[in-house]
Amino acid sequence: MSSPSVWHKNYPVAQGNRQSPIDIVPHQALHDPSLGPVVLNYDQCTSMNITNNGHSVVVQFDDSDDRSVIQGGPLDNPYRLKQFHFHWGEKGCHGSEHTVAGNSYASELHLVHWNAVKYKTFGEAATAPDGLAVLVSLLHKTGDDHRWLHVITDALYMVKFKVSTTVNCFNPKCLLPSSLHYWTYLGSLTTPPLHESVIWIVLREPIIVSEKQLGKFRMLLFTGEEEDQRIRMENNFRPPQPLKGRKVRSSI
């Protein structure tokens, strides 16, 4: 598992001008009245499987048509939902990738979408400046269980190693906060290949999850069943990157 500090050796774009994540400073964000609400049209049944890919746990969706899309807000086209995944720490309130006024959260959910109007495949979109849109939900650890996150955390024991299992009819809308107020800025993938192709939409309101639910993410392994070394999957987050003059806009 290579660490973020050495990524620039193989991926020079790691030191580029629109890298993610960033620290969001709310009072420095520009309120842009032209920014409308984000609209989520997620079809109930396009989820397919949940996979431990050795870097995170990913729920993949059928993106062969426009049944599950995000549109509006900063987006000029509808973007198709392809997958969602999480980033988390090893304890406490560290583990999110984006921070807010220097404060990090215990975990962060990324809902990854691609611009299927302008590009033929996800791979092509992933290298285009307006190719991807990632919707972010910050996970705040307090006490109570999140009533829907357990659907995911209860499946994690099945993907402890680098394997996949099916997940039917999971609508990720249930993992979002009640308010869809957001900050938005132009950035990149937060893992190699770090392509600068992401329009980031970070929801302001965190969702509340429990220590128990977070603990289930931390029992995942980076390693496969056949490997003799067992390395716990934790701290799979990149720290905030330089803003390099970018403006963060807010929807309210």
Ligand SMILES: NS(=O)(=O)c1ccc(O)c(NC(=O)NCCc2ccccn2)c1
């Ligand atoms: N974290 S993120 O920016 O939302 C994001 C979204 C879609 C992606 O394909 C990726 N990156 C990704 O899949 N990279 C290939 C697998 C990988 C993941 C982590 C480290 C090294 N390689 C990141």
Ligand SMILES: [Zn+2]
């Ligand atoms: Zn991510």
